[in-house]
Amino acid sequence: MATASTTPAALAEQHRTTLDAAVAAIHGRHFYTPYPESPSPKVYGQEAAPTGQAAFEGYLGADFPLDQPGTSDxxxxxxxxxxxxxxVRYPRTDTESLLAAARDALPSWRDAGPDGRAGVCLEILRRxxxxxxxMAHAVQHTSGQAFVMAFQAGGTHAQDRGLEAVAYGYxxxxxxxxxxxxEKPQRKGDPLVMDKRFRAVGRGTALLIGCNTFPTWNAYPGLFASLVTGNPVIVKPHxxxxxPLxxxxxxxxxxxxxxxxxxxxVLxxxxxxxxxxxxxxxxxPEVRIVDFTGSTAFGDxxxxxxxxxxxxxxxAGVNAVVVxxxxxxxGMLDNLAFSLSLFSGQMCTTPQxxxxxxxxxxTDEGHKTPGEVSSDLAEAVSRLLEDPATATGVLGAIANEDILHRLEHAEKLGEAALRPxxxxxxxxxxxxxRTPAIVNVGRRTARDLRQGALRPGVVRDHHRRHPGLAAADARDHHRGRGAHRERVLHHRAGTGGSRADRDGGRGEPVREPHRAGVREPVGGVQRLPRHRRQPGGNRLTH
Amino acid sequence: MATASTTPAALAEQHRTTLDAAVAAIHGRHFYTPYPESPSPKVYGQEAAPTGQAAFEGYLGADFPLDQPGTSDxxxxxxxxxxxxxxVRYPRTDTESLLAAARDALPSWRDAGPDGRAGVCLEILRRxxxxxxxMAHAVQHTSGQAFVMAFQAGGTHAQDRGLEAVAYGYxxxxxxxxxxxxEKPQRKGDPLVMDKRFRAVGRGTALLIGCNTFPTWNAYPGLFASLVTGNPVIVKPHxxxxxPLxxxxxxxxxxxxxxxxxxxxVLxxxxxxxxxxxxxxxxxPEVRIVDFTGSTAFGDxxxxxxxxxxxxxxxAGVNAVVVxxxxxxxGMLDNLAFSLSLFSGQMCTTPQxxxxxxxxxxTDEGHKTPGEVSSDLAEAVSRLLEDPATATGVLGAIANEDILHRLEHAEKLGEAALRPxxxxxxxxxxxxxRTPAIVNVGRRTARDLRQGALRPGVVRDHHRRHPGLAAADARDHHRGRGAHRERVLHHRAGTGGSRADRDGGRGEPVREPHRAGVREPVGGVQRLPRHRRQPGGNRLTH
Incomplete structure (x- = not known):
């Protein structure tokens, strides 16, 4: 039962400063977070780390404590x-019970209003x-992320994204x-007067489909956008x-x-x-919103x-970099090496x-041939991953069998500059x-790579749509000779896009890199999700 | 060529006050317009009416002056x-030329930026x-609206809607x-600093599909929303x-x-x-936005x-009223009579x-049986339309053959309370x-009416979705006896909607009635278009 301090209105009041700051941040686009990203005891206290670990270990080999209606094995x-x-043994609730429970929850959640809902969402985020x-342990042992990355990408940065969604929707x-x-003035006589009331109406039950690599980071935007705009959410984890979910x-x-x-x-x-x-x-038909992160095939x-x-x-994203x-x-080599290595290249921003x-x-160290760039990059990766403790902290572990398989067969693609x-x-x-592979390929193979999957990150035939690659193609073409192509990053790739604009196509701008990790990876060309919009706007009917 | 006063930036400056006021109005939801709705010479000057009529007459029997690229018959x-x-003889430009011209126009329109585009849009609206x-003559002689209505609904109120779209998009x-x-603070050392630039990117060429009854009123929201957000528009009139278009x-x-x-x-x-x-x-594939007003079948x-x-x-809308x-x-009867008669019931807000x-x-005049309500309403309609000049000013003329046919066959549906x-x-x-028909029908026929078209306005099987009707059904049911049903309006119908909400369905709230005309028609339950959103938001990719 609600006490005076836990009503939606009271929660809204408690979190008002955070909410206002978050709304200001989305308009100003500046940095803001109430969730410190450092797992230091100086920030979270001496007890936080052991308490968190104990909580995680408490789940292992046990029934996960979750009380939901309906039949459950x-x-x-x-x-x-x-x-x-x-x-960890989770209840499996049947579909009819889930849908009925979400439907029945809608009116009270709707009636909590935007302030009440925002208050509840911010209290969820606070906890x-x-x-x-x-959460860091939970994300580490499901996604394969290293602990610090899991703390940040799975914990505080995911919370940032949830807060951002609350701010946009609210x-x-x-x-x-x-x-x-x-009041509408009339040429003669009194104005027309109407008292009008407006209510933003949610769409209905939302379905959130989670992924394996970033179970919370990719889930919280949809989860919290649906919630703050008045829609119950059924969470379907990978x-x-x-x-984590x-x-x-x-x-x-x-x-x-x-x-x-x-x-x-929330179910x-x-x-x-x-x-x-x-x-x-x-x-x-009861499901009116779907949020999905995962394969292109299922997304389509x-x-x-x-x-x-x-x-x-x-x-899936395909990222290319032009050096x-x-x-x-x-610095460029070190940064590229880190980008290639972080979470074994399983991030959506990893360059392929x-x-x-x-x-x-x-360069500032003189002219470098493609072969030199390639071997220097291989050396930078090796240097970064020399120490096993550092290496495992950067690489994490690999959850997906397909990725192991691709790594093992990477050398078939060309001349190995770095063997995993x-x-x-x-x-x-x-x-x-596993450490990353770097393979030198010529022009022909580069073209082939667009057709098939290579390694962490999926290489598909989206390449031709990428302004960065389009620019590279154009450059080759205009010079009338083939360019040697290798797998090396560029500091500021993909600022182009004029062709896509000219064609009336979707812009595919460079996104600020995902900042999970110890350092900032450099930017790259990235395929933005097809239906990326501000959370909130489309979760309502007007 | 642009002169100093006609550049996009100059136009933005000239219309800044209007734009700011319009943006304030969408947030405050209050009335605002810079376009006076009265066709009085005191407002528009003595010359405006004869000049407008002469311009309209100049189009008749002549080639419409429009210079577009591509082959044109x-x-x-x-x-x-x-x-x-x-x-009036219009050029018919082939599809490839239209699409190529729109594509080529995109970069310069995009580069004009939101301020420049808003300035251009507001100058178009000013002219x-x-x-x-x-425009009033053009709308009158195509839609069948009476002149004053055409001036307002086809002229100034359509301009209001265009301005509203510009405001939302901008x-x-x-x-x-x-x-x-x-700037992101770091626990140690200097903050991370990134200079970021953001650009809202249009989707690409927009297609606007106009309708016969409100050629500009229904077109301007889509037209101006697409334009202000950076999308060229191909206008396909009925x-x-x-x-008018x-x-x-x-x-x-x-x-x-x-x-x-x-x-x-704009093409x-x-x-x-x-x-x-x-x-x-x-x-x-070049068409990335479609705005359509018209039949449910083609919309689907x-x-x-x-x-x-x-x-x-x-x-198509289906409007029901519960008395x-x-x-x-x-007053109720007079208002209902007006609502039934205005533009021969061809408005999307006309109750059927x-x-x-x-x-x-x-009532304040004592208890009225359904028969009395019906005959009193018939009398109110007859009174309203007694004088031919008034009658034609309210009714306009009927463009659509189907509507004439339905009017002629209305009596087959039940006992005529008023013959057209x-x-x-x-x-x-x-x-x-033609004057309207009023037919008394019993419960059974009322049910049948949900299945087929009746008269101005299309009656389909959407009825069951309407909160107002659902409420009427429920009332009958709970009383355990049939209700006599007639075609009479209710002052405040359709405030319900709780069932739709509970089901997680789309809310279908009562919309403020379309205010074209001399008086305010009363409200009714109305089916909102399925994809009605704030202009602007979805015309961009983020």
Whole structure:
């Protein structure tokens, strides 16, 4: 039951300063966060780390504590890339119960209003932040991220994204008057007067489909955008990364219940890996919003088939970098090496294809041939990953079998500049850790790479749409000779895009790199998700 | 060529006050317009009316002056419901030329920026306003609206809607910073600093598909929303109502050229009536936005098939009114009579079905049986339309053959409370003017009416979705007896909607009635278009 301090209105009041600051930040586009990204005891206190670890360990080999309506058997589907046994058993609630519970939760959640909903969302985020160490372990042992990265990308940065979504949705609703005495002057006599009331109406039940590599980071924008705009959410995690979202759902349900609201406003839909539950749920007429992160194939399928819903997809990215010149050769190499290595290249911002003109590049250390750039980069990667503790901290572990397979076969693509090898994790003996591969390929192979998957990150035939690559192609063409192409990064690639604009195509601007990690990776050309919009706007009907 | 005072920047400066006021009005939801709705010489000057009439007459039997690229033959497809000969001959530009011209216009229009584009849009609207008399004749003789209504709904109120779209689109782009020095504090050392630039990117060529009854009123929101957000527009008018949009396109091209921009940012796509050109254009990959007003069937088709585009449809509305009680019986009857008669019921807000409980209704003039309400309403309509000059001023003329046919067969549906008849227009001898029909039907027929078209306004099986009707059904059901149902309005129908909310369905709130006309029609339950959103937001990619 709600006490005086846990009602939606009270929570809104408690978090007013944070909410106002977040709304100001989205308009000003400046940095803002109430969630410190450092896992230091000086920031989170001496007890936070052991408490978080204990909480995580408490889940292992046990029934996950989640009380949901409907028939429930228990399933355990996760496997740690670090080799420890997880066996967390989650309830599996049947679809009809989930949909009915979400439907029944809608009116009270709607009636909480934008301020009440924002207050509840910010309280959920506050508790998530408080439990960032617990979350870091959960994200580490499902995604394979290293601990510090999991703390940041899975914890505080994901919280940032949730807060950003709350700010956009709240601002979208409240920046237009809710009531007005509308007066229209008449040429003769009194004005026409109407008292008008406006209410932003949610769309209905939202389905959130999580992914394995960034289970919370990619989920929170959709989750919190749906919530703040009045839509109950069914959270369907990837079967390999349930725990981070199960903890999230449990916290959300706890806050909702304490606020006197229906906890079924947020529900967990687990699945057996072979079940394809996301597809079943996404086609249900009750589902009016779908948020998805994952493969291009399933994302395309959702867009084509979940026609009753507003569908947002974040699909596979293909990142290319063109090395043209640099006045900081060593820094560039170090930065590229870090970008190639971080989380074993499983980030959506990892560059896959690096282009170097056959003529070579000018640097502050003199002219470098493509071969020199390639071997210098290989050396920078080796230097970065020399120490196993550092290496495992950067690389994390690999959850996906396909990626291991691709790494093993990378050399078939061309001349190896750097061969991948296993690294023994100092803490987890069975962790699957691999260093990256760098392969030199000529023009012809570069073209072939557009057709198929190469290694961490999916290489598809989207290449031709990328302004950066288009520019590289054009340069070759105009010079009338082939360019030697290698896999090396460029400091400021992809500022172009004029061709896409001219064609009336979608702009695909360079996105600020994802900042999980110890240093800032450099930018690259990135494919933005097809349906990326400001959270909030389309979660409402006007 | 642009002179100093006609550059996009200069136009933005000239219209800054209007733009700021319009942006304030969308946020405050209060009334605002710079376009006076009265066609009085005291407002527009003595010369405005004769100048406008002369301009309209100058188009008749002549080639419409429009210079577009590509092969052009001339076609004349319009017929005045007032019986005068139009024979305005428009260029018919081939599809490839239209699409190529729009594509080539994109970069300069994009580069004009939000301020420059808003300035150009507001100058187009200013000139449209200046030529409201000319536009009134054009709208009158294509849609069938009476002159004053055509002046308002086709002229000044359409301009209001264009301005509103400019305000929403401009505000959506400019309320987030375009550049920022982003600084992220670090625990040790200097903050991370990034200089960021953001640019809202248009989607690409927009297709605007106009309708016959409100050729400008329904077109300007889409037209101006696309323009201000940086998208060139191909305007495809209804073949029966080309002139209002041809004038609009000509004015837009004139302003663009004077501003030194590519006039092909706005293009006219005329068609032979049998050509189905809208469908062809809507499926072209170059077309990224479609705005449509018209039949439910074609709207549904566009939504299902024009998958490459962001599709907005405004489809047929079905309006029902429940008469429960009133403390102003005479006023209610007069207002209902006006609503039924205005523009011969061809407005999207016209009520088609009026429900009166079998027990009758309580009024300030005593209890009234359903039969009394019906005959009193018939009398109010007859009174309103007694004088032919008044009658034709309210009714306008009927453009659509189907509506004449339905009127002639209305009596087959039940007991006639009011029979339609022809009215001789004092000015246009061959005008097709008819008074409305009122038919009393029982419960059974009322149910049947949901299945088929009745008269002005399309009655389809959407009824069950309407909160107002759902409430009426529920009331009957709970009382365990049938209600007598008639076609009478209710002062405040449709405030419900809780069932739709509970189901997680789309809310279908009562919309403020369309205010074209001399008086304010009362509200009714109205089906909102499926894809009605704030202009601007979805015309951009983020």
């Amino acid at each position: 228990r399933i355990a589907t996760e496997r740690s890339p670090y080799g420890i046994k997880l066996d 998530l932040n408080e439990r960032s160490f617990e 601002d979208m609703i409240t920046s237009y008057a809710g009531t007005v005495r509308w 079967p390999g990364a349930v725990l 199960a903890i999230t759902v449990a916290i959300a349900r706890e806050v909702l219940a304490e606020a006197g609201l229906d906890p079924n406003t 967990l839909a687990t699945e057996h890996p072979e079940e394809k539950r996301a597809a079943d749920l996404a086609l249900r 399928w959702l867009e084509a088939n979940a026609r009753q819903a507003f569908v947002n997809t974040e699909k 043209d010149s640099t006045d900081a050769y060593r 294809n690096i282009f170097v003109p056959r003529r070579g590049v000018d 090898h296993s690294v023994t994790h100092p803490e987890f003996a069975d962790a699957r850790v | 001339r076609i004349a497809t319009e017929r005045s419901p007032y019986g005068i000969k139009l024979d 449209l306003n200046e030529r409201s008399f000319e 505000d959506m782009i400019t309320s987030y910073a375009g550049t920022v020095r982003w 073949p029966g109502a080309v002139l 041809a004038i609009t396109v000509a004015i837009a091209r004139e302003v663009l050229a004077e501003a030194g921009l590519d006039p092909n940012t 006219l796509a005329t068609e032979h009536p049998e050509e189905k050109r809208a469908a062809d254009l809507a499926l072209r 088709w566009l939504e299902a098939n024009a998958r490459q585009a962001f599709v907005n449809t405004e489809k 429960d009680s009133t403390d102003a019986y005479r 079905n009026i429900f009166v409980p079998r027990r009758g209704v309580d 008849h022809s009215v001789t227009h004092p000015e246009f001898a061959d005008a097709r003017v």
